[in-house]
Structure formats: structure tokens, C-alpha cells
Amino acid sequence: MIKRIVILLVLLMLAFIFVNLAASYSEQTSLSALGHYYVEQGPSELGAANLVTAVVVTYRGLDTLGEVTVLFISAAGVGLLLRRTRRKDDHEDLEQGDRAEETAIARKPASEIVETATELLLPMVILFGIYVFLNGHLSPGGGFQGGAIIASGTMFLLLALPESHISRLMIAITESLSGFSYVVIGVLGVILAGGFLDNRIIGLGTYGHLFSAGAIPLIYVFVGLKVGFELSAVLDRFRKEDSGPL
Amino acid sequence: MGELIGSLFLLGGAIFLFSAGLGVLRMPDTYNRIQTGTKATTLGTILILVGLAFLHPAWALKLIILIFFVMLTNPVSSHALARAAHAIGTAETESTVIDQLETPANEDTREQVE
Numbered sequence: 001m002i003k004r005i006v007i008l009l010v011l012l013m014l015a016f017i018f019v020n021l022a023a024s025y026s027e028q029t030s031l032s033a034l035g036h037y038y039v040e041q042g043p044s045e046l047g048a049a050n051l052v053t054a055v056v057v058t059y060r061g062l063d064t065l066g067e068v069t070v071l072f073i074s075a076a077g078v079g080l081l082l083r084r085t086r087r088k089d090d091h092e093d094l095e096q097g098d099r100a101e102e103t104a105i106a107r108k109p110a111s112e113i114v115e116t117a118t119e120l121l122l123p124m125v126i127l128f129g130i131y132v133f134l135n136g137h138l139s140p141g142g143g144f145q146g147g148a149i150i151a152s153g154t155m156f157l158l159l160a161l162p163e164s165h166i167s168r169l170m171i172a173i174t175e176s177l178s179g180f181s182y183v184v185i186g187v188l189g190v191i192l193a194g195g196f197l198d199n200r201i202i203g204l205g206t207y208g209h210l211f212s213a214g215a216i217p218l219i220y221v222f223v224g225l226k227v228g229f230e231l232s233a234v235l236d237r238f239r240k241e242d243s244g245p246l
Numbered sequence: 247m248g249e250l251i252g253s254l255f256l257l258g259g260a261i262f263l264f265s266a267g268l269g270v271l272r273m274p275d276t277y278n279r280i281q282t283g284t285k286a287t288t289l290g291t292i293l294i295l296v297g298l299a300f301l302h303p304a305w306a307l308k309l310i311i312l313i314f315f316v317m318l319t320n321p322v323s324s325h326a327l328a329r330a331a332h333a334i335g336t337a338e339t340e341s342t343v344i345d346q347l348e349t350p351a352n353e354d355t356r357e358q359v360e
Contacts, residue, residue, distance in 0.1 A: 110326070111329060117319070121318065121319065124315070
């Protein structure tokens with residue numbers, strides 16, 4: 001009874017706070033001063049047609065580096081928690097697991113139609129992911145979205161062809177190299193241009209073309225590769241059989 | 247003229263999609279519903295995209311690529327769904343005559359799901 005009263009009081013307090021917040025909210029009718037600067041100076045200064053990309057990668061590039069770091073930490077955490085260590089007490093777990101599998105319904109392999117369609121579709125999915133992060137500065141999309149599409153291609157492969165072998169060593173090397181190159185480009189921005197992750201280290205090019213907006217496509221290539229391989233490695237950890245030392 | 251043909255294709259596509267929805271509502275069991283859902287929606291989507299290609303000729307190549315993609319993915323995913331439904335033992339309607347996927351081997355491992 002007391003517990004219910006306490007819960008009710010907490011809910012009333014939260015409701016009071018939120019009602020105050022909602023009542024004091026007045027809609028902004030025009031852009032703030034910072035928004036004005038981004039909208040007016042962004043395209044001419046950076047040469048990027050997609051203003052969101054310009055803000056995320058250049059004006060707020062350090063936050064993006066933080067996001068990439070957070071993704072890396074979460075992928076490393078998943079890898080740490082799902083690691084299968086070969087120890088003596090694991091043999092008992094393996095025996096119990098085999099017995100459980102015999103009594104459960106045997107998993108049927110995917111039919112030949114699904115396997116063939118997967119082999120046809122997987123390159124298309126990966127190509128689309130590459131397109132999304134290569135055109136990040138021109139159309140909606142960018143590095144994170146393209147990387148997620150590539151990871152969904154990996155999940156497609158793992159669902160339809162569970163016996164396929166993905167080299168964890170290659171995934172780890174590519175992911176680390178991409179993250180490292182991202183920071184190297186940032187440092188190049190300090191040396192050659194205005195500041196960390198400034199995109200004017202390469203010429204700005206013609207507005208709206210593929211090779212424009214300085215280093216933004218290059219940055220997004222590395223971010224897309226890193227995110228795609230990272231999420232693929234996380235998905236790979238969830239597979240049942242252990243494939244390799246890493 | 248192109249607009250008229252395009253609008254006719256759009257109308258045809260809409261009719262097929264409507265009949266797909268009607269079929270999903272009225273069919274007696276899972277496998278019939280999957281069948282109507284796949285065939286009619288794939289054709290309806292293709293007709294709508296062809297109609298759009300007539301209305302906006304500049305998009306024609308992209309729409310043709312989309313048609314290939316839909317034709318490749320929609321039937322395959324329904325096939326996988328139907329096989330999965332059969333594997334866990336989804337019941338068929340009483341008027342079923344032949345089950346071609348059923349073999350004596352997997353009759354024992356199927357659990358009956360209603």
C-alpha cells in the first residue's frame with residue numbers, strides 16, 4: 001500500500017515537471033544565429049550540397065569522432081562478452097548443448113532458391129551501401145547510414161547461408177585502419193588547413209559534383225567502412241559455431 | 247497519350263493490389279494467404295512501376311531496375327516464409343488433398359501448432 005503511494009507521488013512529481021516544460025515551450029519562428037550562419041555560409045565555404053553532412057562532418061567534426069569512438073567501444077564490449085574461451089569446464093557445456101539440440105527440432109538448411117537469390121542480391125546490397133556513403137555530401141545519407149546498410153547485407157548472408165565463413169582477421173584489420181585514417185585526415189586538417197577535420201585540405205571542386213566538398217567524401221568513405229565492418233563483426237559474434245581465433 | 251497509358255497501368259496495378267488484400271482476408275489458411283499475398287502484390291507493384299515509367303519517362307531506367315529487384319526479392323522471401331511455416335507445423339485447411347513437401351522423415355520432427 002505504501003509502495004503504491006510512493007510510486008504515485010513520484011509519478012505526480014514527474015508529471016508536474018513535464019507539464020511545466022511543455023507549457024513554457026514556445027516555437028521558434030526563425031533560425032537561431034548559428035543556424036543562420038550554417039545555412040548562409042555553409043555551401044559556399046565548404047562546397048557540400050548536403051548541409052547536414054557539412055555540419056556533421058566539418059563544423060561539428062569532433063562530435064562525429066566521439067560517435068565513432070562510442071560505436072567502437074560498444075562493438076569491443078560485445079566482442080568481449082561473447083568470446084568463447086576454450087577451457088576445461090567448457091567441454092561439459094558443449095555436451096549439454098549437443099543433447100539439447102537432439103531433442104529440439106533439427107534446423108533445416110535454407111532451400112536452394114534462397115541460397116541462389118542471396119548470392120545474387122548480396123552484391124547489390126553492398127553496392128547500395130557504398131553508393132549511400134559515397135554520395136553523402138550530395139544526397140541524404142552518409143557514412144553511418146551506408147555502414148548500416150553494409151551490415152544488413154552481412155546479416156542477410158548470415159541468415160541465408162549460415163555456413164559461410166567470414167574472416168574476422170580481415171574485418172578487424174579494415175576496421176582499425178579506417179578509424180586510424182579518419183584521425184589521420186583530421187590531423188592533416190590541422191597541418192594543412194584551418195583546424196581539426198577541416199575539409200579544405202583538398203580543393204573544393206564544382207558544387208554538386210561527385211568530387212566536390214574537399215575531404216568530406218574521403219572522410220565518409222572511412223566512416224562508412226569502419227561502421228559497416230564494426231557492425232558486421234558484432235553480428236558475426238552471435239553465430240553459434242566458433243570460427244577462428246579472434 | 248503517354249499519360250493515358252500510364253494511368254491505365256496505374257489503375258490495373260491498384261486493382262491487383264486490392265485483390266491481394268482481399269485474398270489475404272478471405273483465404274482459409276496460412277499457405278493460401280502467403281500465395282495470394284505474393285503473386286498479386288508482385289504483379290500489382292510491377293504494373294504500378296510501369297505506369298509511373300509512362301508518366302515520367304525520365305525515370306524509366308531506374309524504375310526498370312526497381313522492377314527487377316522486386317521480382318527477385320518478393321517471391322524468394324515468401325518462399326522462405328512458407329517453408330518456415332511448414333517446418334514448424336502450421337496446420338493446413340481441411341480441403342487440402344496433397345502435401346508435396348511432406349516426407350515421412352520430417353513427419354516425426356514436426357510439432358503440431360494450431
